[in-house]
Amino acid sequence: MSEREMETTDDDRGMDQLHVAGVTLTGVARGGVETCLMAKELGVMFDIGMCPPGAQRYGTVLASHAHADHLGGVHYLASLRSMFGQKPLKLHVPVEAAEPLQRIFAAWSELEGYQVPVEIFGHAPGATVTIRRDVQATCFRTVHRVPSLAWVVERVSRRLKPEFQGREGAELKRLRQAGVEITDEHRAPELCVTGDTQIEFLLSDESAMARRARVLVHEVTSWEAGDAGAIARTRRWGHTHIDELIAAAERFEGEALVLVHRSMRHSRKAAEAVVARMPPSLREKVHLLGN
């Protein structure tokens, strides 16, 4: 974050917040209404359904898909950042959404009478984005009604190779100066945010990295437990039902499973009652974001 960006009066007070396994998630994720999640330790924001308090500080959006509740606020955010003299917003989207978004920005620039600065990057599944020197994000195809991506964010660091551990600093310096590669790259998936998807994403071979993420933020839109008709309806809309998540959850290897995108039909209290009935091994990993 540049000094200039810190000059804004924007803050994230009033937003839902959850601190789990070293990651702070701030924002909102309500099914069909608005999704925008900020991960301040990683310097990245996921989706921009509207433009909630705190969003203006983020220069990079990793977007899951182009439904309005996930991307409707993008023009407003780009325009707001421009007004405050911040760097142009970097918007990473599924490759299929890039060109239509360029057209939207062109039309809006025409209406506003100036070019709204934005950098739009379209990505095919498997693409990697460097957020900063120690943070990279990789996208994976999810299963939704429009082209969609999950994003896995990794911390990247360099660590001393085992054969050099315990050596004196002066010796390591000499080796380095002699051109010896004394470190290895170390990558750890910290956070995966799935966006909107059916449960198949979590079960696929391609999503192994998502299942290893320390924190997995998965959508569970429907919460009426034990209702086969509800599962079928949820799937028709390209979403996940809580019973499907419970059946798949044992494959998750990380520390925290954050369930978001609950439909407004279900209260937090109702969702908490479902969580309370989960097997203890799953219950202790599960967190809910928002009311």
Ligand SMILES: [Zn+2]
């Ligand atoms: Zn949605």
Ligand SMILES: [Zn+2]
């Ligand atoms: Zn959607």
